[in-house]
Amino acid sequence: MSAPAERPEGAAERHARLVELDQRHLWHPFTQMQGWLGEEPLIVERAEGSFLVDTMGRRYLDGVSSLWVTVHGHRRPEIDEAIRAQLDRVAHTTLLGLSSVPAIELAAELCRRAPRGLSRVFYSDSGSTAVEIAAKIAFQHWKQRGRPEKRRFLALGEAYHGDTLGSVSMGGISLYHEIFRPLLFEVLRGPPPYCYRCPLDKRPESCGVACADELASLVERHGSELAAVVVEPLVQGAAGMITQPKGWLRRVREACDRADVLLIADEVAVGFGRTGTLFACEQEGVVPDLLCLAKGITGGYLPLAATLATEEVFRSFLGAWESDRTFFHGHTYTGNPLACAAALASFEIFDRDRTLARLPSKIERLASRLAGLSGHPHVGEVRQRGLMVGIELVEDRETRRPFARARRMGHRVILQARERGVALRPLGDVIVLMPPLSIEEDEIDLLARVVAESIEAATA
Numbered sequence: 001m002s003a004p005a006e007r008p009e010g011a012a013e014r015h016a017r018l019v020e021l022d023q024r025h026l027w028h029p030f031t032q033m034q035g036w037l038g039e040e041p042l043i044v045e046r047a048e049g050s051f052l053v054d055t056m057g058r059r060y061l062d063g064v065s066s067l068w069v070t071v072h073g074h075r076r077p078e079i080d081e082a083i084r085a086q087l088d089r090v091a092h093t094t095l096l097g098l099s100s101v102p103a104i105e106l107a108a109e110l111c112r113r114a115p116r117g118l119s120r121v122f123y124s125d126s127g128s129t130a131v132e133i134a135a136k137i138a139f140q141h142w143k144q145r146g147r148p149e150k151r152r153f154l155a156l157g158e159a160y161h162g163d164t165l166g167s168v169s170m171g172g173i174s175l176y177h178e179i180f181r182p183l184l185f186e187v188l189r190g191p192p193p194y195c196y197r198c199p200l201d202k203r204p205e206s207c208g209v210a211c212a213d214e215l216a217s218l219v220e221r222h223g224s225e226l227a228a229v230v231v232e233p234l235v236q237g238a239a240g241m242i243t244q245p246k247g248w249l250r251r252v253r254e255a256c257d258r259a260d261v262l263l264i265a266d267e268v269a270v271g272f273g274r275t276g277t278l279f280a281c282e283q284e285g286v287v288p289d290l291l292c293l294a295k296g297i298t299g300g301y302l303p304l305a306a307t308l309a310t311e312e313v314f315r316s317f318l319g320a321w322e323s324d325r326t327f328f329h330g331h332t333y334t335g336n337p338l339a340c341a342a343a344l345a346s347f348e349i350f351d352r353d354r355t356l357a358r359l360p361s362k363i364e365r366l367a368s369r370l371a372g373l374s375g376h377p378h379v380g381e382v383r384q385r386g387l388m389v390g391i392e393l394v395e396d397r398e399t400r401r402p403f404a405r406a407r408r409m410g411h412r413v414i415l416q417a418r419e420r421g422v423a424l425r426p427l428g429d430v431i432v433l434m435p436p437l438s439i440e441e442d443e444i445d446l447l448a449r450v451v452a453e454s455i456e457a458a459t460a
């Protein structure tokens with residue numbers, strides 16, 4: 001049980017009042033509110049390093065980096081200080097018609113660190129908008145290249161690219177996206193490299209990554225009408241941490257090159273060290289034409305997103321004012337200076353702490369601490385890439401039959417974990433672990449131990 005650390009005076013009364021107001025006024029994202037109203041919510045009051053502290057003074061290890069955003073831990077003095085210093089200059093100014101110091105500095109820093117060839121930064125404020133912007137840029141790019149018929153997109157089954165209608169159009173998770181189908185544009189769908197439940201019914205030992213061939217042939221067949229292929233490199237996050245076989249991404253890039261189709265890499269989840277390198281594309285030596293970044297960009301502090309483009313793409317938007325080649329898109333808070341200052345401070349921490357160099361031993365430790373789970377009768381598969389983990393629970397290990405949806409097994413596991421002082425958020429019956437990159441060794445051990453105990457308790 002998580003020990004109530006220091007319970008402040010009157011905490012219980014205040015907590016009860018907040019619960020009452022939450023249940024009366026808040027509408028939580030991706031949440032069936034009928035179920036929410038019957039449960040005791042965990043209300044975060046503050047945080048420190050890898051831990052969240054609730055209104056009752058209880059501490060929880062932040063096992064999913066506050067929904068995949070926290071990079072260097074909570075309340076990093078360097079980021080706190082950078083935001084305060086920027087606050088003493090100005091909180092917000094616009095990039096429409098003006099520029100700002102932190103937006104300029106960060107754009108240069110992003111281009112310096114991103115795969116070589118990405119030289120332009122278009123800011124927005126969420127992963128959804130970063131992807132939406134990439135799609136609109138790709139579409140307009142081809143129109144201005146005299147190829148207006150290249151206007152379609154190819155995305156993967158089980159893809160997740162955000163929740164605005166454009167990014168939902170590219171998404172392929174039927175549970176989230178089906179209801180909106182009548183509002184969406186049509187997208188070509190390639191097979192996700194989901195080896196545990198192979199869409200081509202093959203086995204990973206002998207398939208030769210046949211799903212990449214299938215995707216490549218789709219790209220070639222439809223090349224003349226395709227603006228872009230959009231993928232989440234190395235790990236399809238919201239799909240349930242589907243990890244891609246080695247060489248898969250490289251082959252998608254080559255197919256795009258052969259068919260003259262742009263590649264959009266959605267690194268909203270996998271970017272900023274989660275897979276072991278700053279950007280996931282690096283591991284396959286791939287340079288996308290458009291790179292979408294958000295979640296971890298500010299170290300998990302403030303909403304900010306960026307869509308990076310090559311000079312080649314950027315150049316098709318140049319022309320006289322009356323040529324109508326302008327990219328008519330922009331959000332009011334585009335390139336917010338406080339957020340950019342936080343992002344710059346986060347990069348400095350990457351350098352000073354040698355965050356990436358220290359990852360391999362953490363990744364290894366997490367893998368070894370989770371190894372025992374593979375034999376559990378209700379664990380179908382443990383997938384890991386870097387510090388991103390998905391543990392797929394099944395009712396029957398032999399047949400890989402899932403639990404009935406109504407049992408909400410993933411949810412039950414995370415309620416058990418919460419009792420034991422770890423905060424998690426599952427994806428259906430996939431238990432997701434995505435701790436901050438700053439997680440310490442003993443915290444990795446705690447995380448793995450609690451997850452094992454919680455799976456045991458929930459499935460017993």
Ligand SMILES: *Cc1c(COP(=O)(O)O)cnc(C)c1O
Binds near residue numbers: 267
């Ligand atoms: C979270 C996510 C998005 C959407 O980001 P938001 O900031 O929630 O809009 C897009 N793509 C991927 C891969 C994501 O994981």
